[in-house]
Amino acid sequence: MTSTSYSTVYPLASRGRRIPRVLSIAGSDPSGGAGIQADLKSIAANGGYGMAAVTALTAQNTRGVTGVHVPPVEFLRQQLEAISDDIAVDAVKIGMLGDTAVIDEVRRWLEKVRPAVVVLDPVMVATSGDRLLRESAETALRTLLPLADLITPNLPELAMLLGEPEASDWATALDQGKRLAAECGNTVLVKGGHLPGTECPDALVNTTGLLRQDVVEVTGARVHTRNSHGTGCSLSAAMATAQVRHGDWEASLQEVKPWLQQALATSGSLEVGAGNGPVNHFHHQEHVLTPGEYAAQLWRDASPELQAIYGLDFIRGLQSGDLPEREFAYYLAQDALYLNGYSRVLARAGALAPTEAEQLFWARGSQQCLEVESELHRNWLAGRNAEAATGPVTKSYVDHLLAASASGSYAVLLAAILPCYWLYAEVGQQLHGAYVEAGASLEHPYADWLRAYADEDFAAATRQAIDFTDAAARAASPAERAAMGEAFAWSCRYETAFFDAPRLHA
Numbered sequence: 205m206t207s208t209s210y211s212t213v214y215p216l217a218s219r220g221r222r223i224p225r226v227l228s229i230a231g232s233d234p235s236g237g238a239g240i241q242a243d244l245k246s247i248a249a250n251g252g253y254g255m256a257a258v259t260a261l262t263a264q265n266t267r268g269v270t271g272v273h274v275p276p277v278e279f280l281r282q283q284l285e286a287i288s289d290d291i292a293v294d295a296v297k298i299g300m301l302g303d304t305a306v307i308d309e310v311r312r313w314l315e316k317v318r319p320a321v322v323v324l325d326p327v328m329v330a331t332s333g334d335r336l337l338r339e340s341a342e343t344a345l346r347t348l349l350p351l352a353d354l355i356t357p358n359l360p361e362l363a364m365l366l367g368e369p370e371a372s373d374w375a376t377a378l379d380q381g382k383r384l385a386a387e388c389g390n391t392v393l394v395k396g397g398h399l400p401g402t403e404c405p406d407a408l409v410n411t412t413g414l415l416r417q418d419v420v421e422v423t424g425a426r427v428h429t430r431n432s433h434g435t436g437c438s439l440s441a442a443m444a445t446a447q448v449r450h451g452d453w454e455a456s457l458q459e460v461k462p463w464l465q466q467a468l469a470t471s472g473s474l475e476v477g478a479g480n481g482p483v484n485h486f487h488h489q490e491h492v493l494t495p496g497e498y499a500a501q502l503w504r505d506a507s508p509e510l511q512a513i514y515g516l517d518f519i520r521g522l523q524s525g526d527l528p529e530r531e532f533a534y535y536l537a538q539d540a541l542y543l544n545g546y547s548r549v550l551a552r553a554g555a556l557a558p559t560e561a562e563q564l565f566w567a568r569g570s571q572q573c574l575e576v577e578s579e580l581h582r583n584w585l586a587g588r589n590a591e592a593a594t595g596p597v598t599k600s601y602v603d604h605l606l607a608a609s610a611s612g613s614y615a616v617l618l619a620a621i622l623p624c625y626w627l628y629a630e631v632g633q634q635l636h637g638a639y640v641e642a643g644a645s646l647e648h649p650y651a652d653w654l655r656a657y658a659d660e661d662f663a664a665a666t667r668q669a670i671d672f673t674d675a676a677a678r679a680a681s682p683a684e685r686a687a688m689g690e691a692f693a694w695s696c697r698y699e700t701a702f703f704d705a706p707r708l709h710a
């Protein structure tokens with residue numbers, strides 16, 4: 205018997221529902237990390253429509269619980285009836301119940317409505333040590349267990365439900381899980397969160413033959429973080445949501461566990477509170493870039509480098525005509541050497557390009573680099589006493605480009621390639637504009653070079669290179685985009701260093 209056979213007992217209206225309607229019956233955590241707040245985030249993050257009937261109000265934050273208020277139980281009844289009178293509930297997740305009266309009320313409602321999926325997280329004590337269920341209500345909670353399809357106790361709760369000491373190893377925890385599952389006749393999710401070690405396994409346990417075997421373990425690496433506030437709430441709400449879609453507890457856990465692990469791993473980015481912070485439920489929902497957005501961000505990132513370039517003696521000297529000829533000759537010779545390497549890198553971009561238009565563009569660019577390289581030798585370097593060996597900046601810059609091309613990522617390579625187009629075109633336009641404004645004197649020692657800077661074909665190619673890079677960023681993964689930013693920033697630095705190299709090395 206496979207675990208999927210369980211799906212045969214599901215009402216057809218709920219099974220496989222694209223957007224499961226999931227009700228959380230739980231307490232409120234105003235700090236947003238646990239309770240109904242965590243449940244609603246978890247349900248939404250896992251593709252469900254979340255609803256919440258509040259059993260209790262807590263005053264708590266990431267450091268602990270400072271107060272609990274259980275409103276009159278009649279009002280809970282009103283909330284539950286308002287929901288089930290109008291809305292089909294595909295799954296219920298039950299969390300903090302507070303006291304016996306609340307438990308009895310929830311039992312009455314469950315027996316009347318009989319939701320297709322019931323997940324019970326037997327919340328008793330918060331990680332901070334504060335009680336969330338009156339001690340006198342523990343027996344009442346035990347009587348609720350058989351009404352659940354899945355019970356998700358943490359190890360202290362598992363021990364309390366069995367009236368045994370808390371398990372201190374995984375084998376004992378599984379053994380306890382089996383006994384609780386056999387007692388209740390349903391499935392128990394044994395969680396490894398409270399054990400030490402580099403692994404953090406969870407296991408589904410059922411002794412009635414519902415699963416493919418009595419214990420189905422799903423492994424996972426332990427995340428080193430303090431931010432575990434609300435992991436139990438988040439897991440149980442996510443399991444309720446996923447189960448409506450899958451009708452299979454194992455498939456649900458296989459889907460939910462990596463999501464929760466990532467929510468723990470990225471929890472630091474939330475920066476909520478000074479204690480045990482919440483998990484990052486929506487880590488998987490990346491911001492969708494609009495066309496031009498990534499390029500605009502790159503341009504903002506390049507701005508300090510551009511300012512640095514305009515402040516260089518080389519650029520000022522080129523503009524005024526005071527630049528020593530020796531430095532200009534060094535620059536030209538290094539440019540020729542650089543273009544040879546750049547040509548190879550553009551050819552590699554052509555090889556990685558996803559479209560023929562891009563392939564053609566980079567192949568043309570590669571060819572033009574070689575043409576400009578020979579023109580530099582033919583027209584500009586002939587008769588000049590210039591350094592023929594590759595200088596340190598040229599070497600580092602080309603090595604950086606080759607490393608980006610070896611990364612195998614088209615997007616990263618384009619980010620590394622782009623500053624040579626973009627910054628060069630920008631600086632060229634600026635220098636040419638200033639030269640024209642100053643009267644475009646033919647007496648200027650670098651007049652020919654400054655005139656050549658205003659090449660409209662190069663400006664058009666630059667716009668195209670920006671568009672291709674922007675499109676590649678939109679198709680890239682977040683990790684790839686981070687690598688793009690890094691590659692772009694390094695190339696910008698090398699552009700500045702390249703203009704400054706003649707002063708240092710000529």
Ligand SMILES: Nc1ncnc2c1ncn2[C@@H]1O[C@H](COP(=O)(O)OP(=O)(O)O)[C@@H](O)[C@H]1O
Pocket residue numbers: 331357358359395396397398404405406424425426427428429432434435436437439461464465468
């Ligand atoms: N540090 C961690 N790294 C990875 N997963 C964790 C970690 N801590 C808890 N989990 C997972 O979070 C879920 C809740 O586990 P647990 O902390 O045991 O329950 P509770 O939050 O109810 O005390 C389980 O799936 C568990 O494996």
Ligand SMILES: Cc1ncc(COP(=O)(O)OP(=O)(O)O)c(N)n1
Pocket residue numbers: 230231232233238239240262299300327329330331332336432433434435436437438
């Ligand atoms: C209102 C409320 N409900 C439940 C809990 C317990 O949350 P849990 O996910 O079990 O983990 P901790 O937050 O205790 O680490 C709660 N704190 N508040």
